[in-house]
Amino acid sequence: MDYQRYIDWADDRIVDDSRKVVVAFLLVTVVFSAGLGSVSTSAGTSQFTSDLPAEEALERINTEFSPAFSPDTGSTQLIQRENNVLSKQGLLRMLRSQHRLEQHDSLRVTSSSSAASIVAQQLDPEATTTEQQIYAVESATGSDIDAAVQRAADEDSQFTSLLSEDFNRKSASASATIGVVNHEVPAGISSGSGQGGSSPLTSIQQQAEFTVSSAGQGTITVFGSGIVADEFSNVITDSLILTVPAAVLFILFFLTIAYRDLADMALGLVSLFMAVVWTFGFMGLAGIAFSQMLIAVPPLLLAVGIDFGIHAVNRYREEREDGESIETSMRITTDQLLVAFFIVTGTTVIGFAANLTSSLPPIQDFGYVASIGITFTFLIFGVFLPAAKVELDRLRQRYPIPTFSETPLGSEGSALGGVLRGGVVIADRAPVIFLLIVLVTTAGAGYYATGVSTSFTQKDFLPPEESPDFVESLPEPFAPSDYTVTGVLNYLEDNFATTQSSQTTIYVEGPMRQDSALEQMYRAGDDPPESFVREDGRADSTSIVTVIQDRAESDPEFRRMVERNDRNDNGVPDDNLGEIYDYLLDSSSRSEALNYITEDYRSARVVYTVESDASDSEITEDTRTVAEDFRYEATATGSVVVFQAVADLIFESAIQSLALALAGASVFLVIIYTVLEGRPSLGLVNIVPVVVTVALLAGTMRLLSIPFNALTATMLAITIGLGVDYSVHVTHRFADEFAINDLQTALDRTVRGTGGALLSSMLTTVFGIGVLGLAVFPAIGQFGILTALSIAYAFLASLLVLPSTIIVWDRVFNAERSFRDLLSLSGGRKPSPVDGDD
Incomplete structure (x- = not known):
């Protein structure tokens, strides 16, 4: 495929029509900014529980088992x-x-x-x-x-x-x-x-x-629920007020070091601002509400945008340092980086879009918005920033605009360049041994990570009971609200035996007038599972059956009616159930009866008492098991069952999105490197450090006791998206260098040229996103820490693991290599590059 003509067309627009490009992008920014005022908010756990069968059953219970036409x-x-x-x-x-x-x-x-x-x-x-x-x-x-x-x-x-x-x-x-x-x-x-x-x-x-x-x-x-809802809303605002200024300070500090030029840094910041405006303006125009899940989107845009910006400016400076003109330098830069940015964007979008397969709407929204945002980031940093940089440097030639530094990071002979060569030194001396160590470490981390827990509770969306002292001492407006809900919930849990988790419910739908209706309800309590409280060998429960039995004890006339219709003398009527219900609804027991059966006798509910020390998963599994004993359609429900169902879906989403992201990214990279370089195997080389990063991050989650929750469930797929970013830059730069240099020289020039930009990008995003750990919203704090770690792991894997992987790749796919060379554990001199994969 002749893709170069498309790149050349883009180069022409960026260089020759730079002013038109800048104006066009600014106009689009104005259009998207119109949608900012339409962005609504959505908070709390209700956004996750909608459309679940257990939640729908619970809503029907709360709707049906109440007096008709009663107020809320x-x-x-x-x-x-x-x-x-x-x-x-x-x-x-x-x-x-x-x-x-x-x-x-x-x-x-x-x-x-x-x-x-x-x-x-x-x-x-x-x-x-x-x-x-x-x-x-x-x-x-x-x-x-x-x-x-x-x-x-x-x-x-x-x-x-x-x-x-x-x-x-x-x-x-x-x-x-x-x-x-x-x-x-x-x-x-x-x-x-x-x-x-x-x-x-x-x-x-x-x-x-x-x-x-x-x-x-x-x-x-x-x-009450109103107090909880108020804190659900406040926690988002307080988290943003606390973390955004800190993130801005860190980003400005590291961008100052990375750019070392005020005008260039201003271009980078304007581009980051535009990426955020485009994304949130799109949300407003598309009617997508801003939820806790979407708090993670701005940091992700910053992570990718900072990386793109530093790479673009640094690569341009490399050419300028070699004496090339503004136009030629930018053509060479965009000729290479547009391809690299496209590969990064494709794999990152695949990583985020994998979350669209989730059954949970907030996770779907996150995958959708993040994918759109990364696409916008590619356009802004791949087209707008280079065009704006061309305009800026042309103005510098005509006007005395201060220029502080135009030296690229990690240039040859610099101390930083020597440090960045660590992975190349290892690759030259013992690539196979090093990769074996990495393989064992990755496998061990992956196995250890299988013990990561899953969580979905209201507390995931609430601030901690006590904030750190330094947070409490912050002045207004940075000081968080006075949060009490978590402390109250913990107090109730610790001091009162009766909590929401002490009961579970089964919603039954069927013809309740049928002779067997009450018998099957009664027999479902025989030989109850371990998590159910037993009373006289049966499950302790309340239902229309217990209402009938209680009424029979105090009402002789009703007792005789029950006895006449009770075939097996177990206190549960088998015949004429319509008459039994009619009697109850015409008596003082009406309101109590309507708590367990509807007026049309088409559905009922049974409430079981469960052991206080039983886990949510045990209660949910046992409730579903009992529900299966009903011949009518029966659904396990209740708060415990609903939240456990969400937790199960969160884990399922995490594994499913990981598999799809890894498979999708691998296929995409194989195809793209086949088209661009004629080397499909380079796509697999690209994935190796990403797999290492994912395994290390998952192992770290267990080590730090961070569960898969509503937000962290997306982390593994996100890690693939962000991890590929770093490895793509190294691999693509290596492919360009390998076309004109021997293997050692290509690797050396790659890590010196790209490694410096990667280091600056890594430090900026790690600290910029890591400050989310200060958020009063616990899930966001965990997300920030994990994102920062994933970026640090991706950087280290790209500069340490990838060079050795490339050495072994060369041995495998270089037909001139002997079998003995392939098995060699050490490095050594490498031959000239080959034309393609065999």
Whole structure:
């Protein structure tokens, strides 16, 4: 394929029409900037859980098992912590907080409950309002209250569930309790398991915090989904405010060293700015919301853009130092680098686009936006920056624009050039031995990496419980918000036995009037799996079956109806189920029954209690196993099951995108080097350092206890995209040098010419992206650390591993080599280059 004519056409436009090119790119920037104002945000876990079968089942449960035409509701938790929340003063603080909230019409309180309310009703069964309950406690003595607490613990199972695990019946004491306030809220509150970036409860709960602060005297914390949603949103803004300035400082520092010229650095920064504007402007025009996942896109654009910019300017300076004119120098530069940039862009896009195969929409969006952004970066740094550089140097010839340095990095004879030759020295002396060591290390790291865990929890999207001291001491506007959610969640998990993970649910769809409907529901609890709590050898559960059994115990007429229709005398009716349900829905048990069966008798739910120490994966697997025992269509659901399903998809996405990215990049490189150089095997040579980089990074994830989560799951595919960047520059430069020089000279000129630019690019992006480790969003911090490590690994592998790989490649594909030379463990003199692969 005669690709050179396309390169020559691009060279002509860049050199001969440089001013038109610059103006055209600036106009496009203006167009894309119009989309910046349309970029919306999306935060939280709800973006990951949508469209999952378990999540859809949970949403249907929350929609169907509620009274028809009822308003949306939400709840606020009042978490009280003090020496003894069951003391007289402790009970009054909770009750007065409930009462104050009930008095505010804007809070739309429909009801409230607490351990204090239960104790008050033990003192005075007629105290049905909070105001009456306050009076009952105020009128009681300490011994009266202690006795009421003990009676409540014996008679009401809900009472102990509202108290911390250190509750002591004899002393009537506990260090913490939870009160619940229910609200009627505007339509639209989430009914699923995931938290979104906004909630109708946010303003309600923020106002409730202010209201409770005086009544609770600092002992009561207001908590709920609105507070969580607010922190989900704030964590993105705070992360950007904290990390972007630090990244800019590092980037400016290293770019100053790399360019050593103010005007050239300004061109590089303008190009980086344009790449970001194009990408985010495209998002706004395309209607793609900015989410936590997409926080990683700007650093990736900077990583590739910085690399492209430094390479373009450094390669141009090499030609200028040899005495070539502006036009000739830029033609030689773009003639070579446009091809290299195209190869890098192709492989990087393949690495990012591999995430499009994920079943999770946020990961798909990340792959799509990152691919588009890298393509924009190629156009800006491959065409705009060279054209702008030509215009700049032409202006320098006419006007006294200061020029500080035009010397390329890593030039021959420099100290840096000597350091960069380390990989060439190894390749010359013992390439095979070195590659064997690398092979063993890579295999070991890969095997070790198989133990990397997978995580998907709300905490992945929240700041840590405590920020580092230096972050807390930062002045405004860099100081992060006062985050409390993670600390509260940890406290609830550590001090209360009843959490979301104590239950799991099965959603059943089928004709519930059919005679066998209740029997199959009942038998599903026989011989329950290990993670399910057992009661009398059966799974501890609540369902329409338990509602029927409870009603039968207190209602003689209903009990006789059940007995008439119970063929095997197990307390579960087998016949005339429609009549059984009709009786329940016409009785005082109606609301309870509708919690477990729909009014059309077409679906039901069964809630199982699970062991508190069971893992999410065990609960999910066991729930799915029980669901399979139903003859009707049954779906395992609940928050634990939904989040575990996402975690499973995250791991699946990571492995699938890795395989696709590696295979796609390999095929692409083989094809491109066949077309460009007539050497398909150079494409495989190009992949060797990338495989080493991926294995080292995956092993590091396990070593640092960083799991595959919503963001880090993309890292392996991204590493291929970024890793190929470094190895392509070395391999492509080597191919050009090898066409006119012997092997040793070609390698030496390659690492000196390209290695310096790679080092500058590596240091700039490692520190520029590494500052994401400061982010208050933990997943972003982990992503920043891993991205920085992947770039450092890619740089080292390209300069240390690739030279030895090229030596061995030459031995394998050089027909003039003997078999003895192929097996030689050392280096030695190399013959002249061959024309192509055999």
